[in-house]
Amino acid sequence: MLEPMMYVGGAYKHSQLIELVEDLGGYILQKNIMQSEVVLLMLVPINDIPMVETKSKELLGKLTRAPLTGSEIATVAPTLAYHHLPHLDCDVAEFLRKQGAKTNMVGLARGVGKRICQLTAFERDLINEHDVAVFILGNYEHCIIEKSKKLYEGIEIPIVVTGAPELKTEDVPNATAYVGSFGRILHHLRHAEELRTLDKLAQVIGKVLDDVRVEIAKDPPSVAPPRIKKEIEENIAEIIDNLHPLPITLQMNGVRVKLPYEEYHEQIENIKFVEGVTMKEVARVLPSKMRNFILIKALPKSETGFSI
Template structure:
């Protein structure tokens, strides 16, 4: 039986942080992302549940801090009707940043272009791009009527869970087709730094984590043929060119797959032919597709029931 992996973030000094990564590898965990910053380092990890205390003890010896990161392994689209410069500062920036603090990878998507909202989400390309993510979080403004009656049109064609933030204090049922609504996060003329605003962002993270929990529970009923972090590990070991990618998170985990930030035409063959220790190739376990984001590679892993076995 595969070990249950728990998501955590380690924050500490860069000195001797390799002791953490070495222990993680020995325990059978996965390092999702390493973010160095001067003398500090942030490690986003998946740790076997029964061994979390070992990493925590070592972290304390190194004067670091280990905290749960329930959104690790998810990619969230933070969607705004517009991200035009004359509409900034925009709360979507703080929304995306706060989600990242709990381990999520976020992509900000502004819909309006040219003449404005009349053409927002008018192209099927935009829907396909949003649907490549695990969750779509729509960041709206401060008018209740607009959120309830006009903006839900933007949800048409969105097939993933929809989370909505806005200024008014509304019920989720008030916003058609939304899975979750979080109030008190509207458009303001400043960064969200007040205590009540930060509390609203904390509530947002908790509710998004609840949605992720439901999605993970659904996956557990019919597990993936291979865990996304294991595929990520094989990519780093078998495709050395990934080390030369300068964009953040060259391999971005999703709940049911990965986004690989390498050109599809040049590298999809290498990705499809990734070989696991069991002798299986990735093409047998997943669909390797061209992403709508630039020319990246999108991997969607098949379920165990579809493949007939799981690694």
């Protein structure tokens, strides 16, 4: 089992840590160098974490668990109109990115009003392509509860709801988790109490993702998502020059490839692993609702009968 970890330290000799993680069978998901500091997001075999910790201390860096790493999260606002405060949505999305997640903001077309709010079929399918949906709602308890009864219809992924009142999760229909102290804040989140609330939100989402990992481990994928990412990088030359942020975005059970589906899906389906199987034998290659990108979902071991 691979554990999501984050390393923060000096750029000097950080390549030694990268080589160690890869030698142990782990994956480097993302590397950001800012002047003399480097941030590494990686997946490390759980039994080998002590070795990686020892190397991190040797390099005078800090190694922490980052449960949001390797996930794609949809932050959903009822609308992108000013009274639904995109400021707050942007702050939440940016904070979750700093914790290792890839976030996409979704503004609903018909999310206004507790009596008439609804999802379109396109919005529902787009949200379902993510690992977790974070719905950022307002100040009124009655509005949050009434919207929760019908706004999440058809959503199959875990739902985390935020709002101003302090409610129990069981009081919010259809929600996997609820986090209070948000609501309609008229400024960017920068005060100490607001930052603590963001920390709490990240912890709650991390717990939700850990629960998803436990469920996936019961019937593991035939191929690990980081392995899919690595094979595409080695076999599809155009991905190197792709200007999209994170041209291959990792998810809990697959990846999103930011290339046109019609032009590249056959090449990806026919990628051959060293074990002798092709991509289409271990994963579904599907058109995404996002800009006609490619969505790859790994098949569970129970369906293929093997894992690589």
